Amino acid sequence: MSERSAYDEAISSGQYQKVTGLIGKYDNVRRLWEDEVMRLFLQPYLQRMLEWKRGRGEGLRILDLGCGSGDGYELLVGAKREDKGLSTHANVAIEPGLLQFYKGIDLNPELIAQAKAIHGQRNMAFVEGNFNELDLEAEEPYDLYFASYGTLSHNGHEQNAQLVAKLAKHGRNGSLIVADWLGRYSYEWQTLWSNDLSREQWMDYLISYIYSEEEKKHRELSSLTLALLCRQEVLAIIQGARRQSKISIRLRQLFDRSVLVGRHMDTADYNPHAQPLRQRVNSLFEPNTRTDLEGLLVNYVPKDGFPAINEFYTMFQSCWNALVGYVIALLRHYDAATASPRPEIERYHPRPLRSAMAEMRRLIAAIHRSKIGDVRANIIEPHLGYALRGLEMGLQRGMGCGHGLVAILELEKEPSRSRTRW
Numbered sequence: 001m002s003e004r005s006a007y008d009e010a011i012s013s014g015q016y017q018k019v020t021g022l023i024g025k026y027d028n029v030r031r032l033w034e035d036e037v038m039r040l041f042l043q044p045y046l047q048r049m050l051e052w053k054r055g056r057g058e059g060l061r062i063l064d065l066g067c068g069s070g071d072g073y074e075l076l077v078g079a080k081r082e083d084k085g086l087s088t089h090a091n092v093a094i095e096p097g098l099l100q101f102y103k104g105i106d107l108n109p110e111l112i113a114q115a116k117a118i119h120g121q122r123n124m125a126f127v128e129g130n131f132n133e134l135d136l137e138a139e140e141p142y143d144l145y146f147a148s149y150g151t152l153s154h155n156g157h158e159q160n161a162q163l164v165a166k167l168a169k170h171g172r173n174g175s176l177i178v179a180d181w182l183g184r185y186s187y188e189w190q191t192l193w194s195n196d197l198s199r200e201q202w203m204d205y206l207i208s209y210i211y212s213e214e215e216k217k218h219r220e221l222s223s224l225t226l227a228l229l230c231r232q233e234v235l236a237i238i239q240g241a242r243r244q245s246k247i248s249i250r251l252r253q254l255f256d257r258s259v260l261v262g263r264h265m266d267t268a269d270y271n272p273h274a275q276p277l278r279q280r281v282n283s284l285f286e287p288n289t290r291t292d293l294e295g296l297l298v299n300y301v302p303k304d305g306f307p308a309i310n311e312f313y314t315m316f317q318s319c320w321n322a323l324v325g326y327v328i329a330l331l332r333h334y335d336a337a338t339a340s341p342r343p344e345i346e347r348y349h350p351r352p353l354r355s356a357m358a359e360m361r362r363l364i365a366a367i368h369r370s371k372i373g374d375v376r377a378n379i380i381e382p383h384l385g386y387a388l389r390g391l392e393m394g395l396q397r398g399m400g401c402g403h404g405l406v407a408i409l410e411l412e413k414e415p416s417r418s419r420t421r422w
């Protein structure tokens with residue numbers, strides 16, 4: 001009997017579930033692609049800021065808007081320092097002791113309760129509240145105002161301009177604002193695309209991807225109303241915030257995140273042509289699992305009336321498919337049983353594609369003879385996942401063609417001659 005209750009106890013802890021990166025909120029794409037892309041774009045700004053703060057004997061102050069259960073904290077503390085070489089194991093940017101204070105705010109009381117249960121540290125606070133009604137008067141400026149994973153798509157454009165203006169007034173010289181929306185032209189919702197920028201574009205967003213097909217049949221799914229934005233709309237919001245705050249808000253980065261690997265690629269809820277590419281990239285990253293690489297090849301179906309967007313996707317698809325095709329050909333080449341010529345890297349390919357191909361060629365040449373485990377599943381395929389991620393980072397144009405459209409803003413509050421350089 002006691003044995004049984006020990007198992008029951010373990011099951012009820014929630015820690016006894018099968019761990020898989022193939023499905024769920026924290027699937028492989030979320031952890032190894034989306035979180036990492038955020039970190040990689042943020043890394044140089046975060047590192048410069050941390051060095052400046054360290055020099056002054058101060059720690060970092062972070063305000064996470066729409067913090068949910070505190071995932072933004074994990075994203076940020078997982079950011080790495082610039083590579084210090086293979087022999088160094090301590091490579092996190094926000095070293096222990098460098099975080100002075102993290103505060104998360106969210107409308108949802110259950111998520112706030114969950115955040116408090118997960119993160120009990122002394123220098124962290126989670127509060128239930130509306131970030132549009134923040135009263136920051138009594139608080140010291142933050143170094144980083146962070147709103148991730150489509151959070152600002154809950155707001156209309158004018159509300160966003162007001163919010164960014166308020167943060168800009170509250171921040172200090174050099175503070176960063178990270179703002180994240182859903183992309184207006186993500187292939188996931190091609191049926192909703194519109195060129196009419198005089199009207200805000202909103203969608204009824206279903207969180208349908210967390211349910212199986214069977215579960216979906218028996219559930220009434222409720223939706224969120226979220227705004228879809230493109231580059232011009234983000235620029236207009238920043239311009240509006242500059243006008244309202246009279247502060248110089250510099251746009252340091254504007255990038256598309258999750259081009260062709262957003263969650264609704266798998267559901268095809270808003271585009272009948274969407275292929276389940278997220279599932280397949282999840283499989284690339286999954287240990288001990290081989291992926292049907294042919295299934296990664298993209299067949300983009302253009303939409304009439306969107307020439308610039310079609311041009312981007314056609315270019316992106318051709319680079320993506322060239323990289324996948326190149327790896328398929330390399331694997332055949334190194335397979336003694338089916339020896340075929342080693343494929344070439346063409347000079348005319350864009351640089352990010354050539355670098356990704358060269359990286360895969362070096363890796364496969366070095367590892368193909370290894371007998372330690374399944375090197376295809378455990379080394380080559382995850383590396384192809386990282387190479388595709390690098391391709392996205394190198395080729396995206398910040399147009400609103402990814403699941404997420406992310407801006408990194410920096411405040412300049414002092415005249416440039418006396419401005420703190422960090």
Ligand SMILES: C[S@@+](CC[C@H](N)C(=O)[O-])C[C@H]1O[C@@H](n2cnc3c(N)ncnc32)[C@H](O)[C@@H]1O
Binds near residue numbers: 107131148
């Ligand atoms: C897309 S989720 C992002 C959650 C989390 N930051 C993450 O990385 O997973 C958006 C979050 O913003 C919260 N939210 C939406 N509008 C809000 C508002 N006006 N004030 C505070 N929180 C809000 C929602 O409750 C939700 O938790």
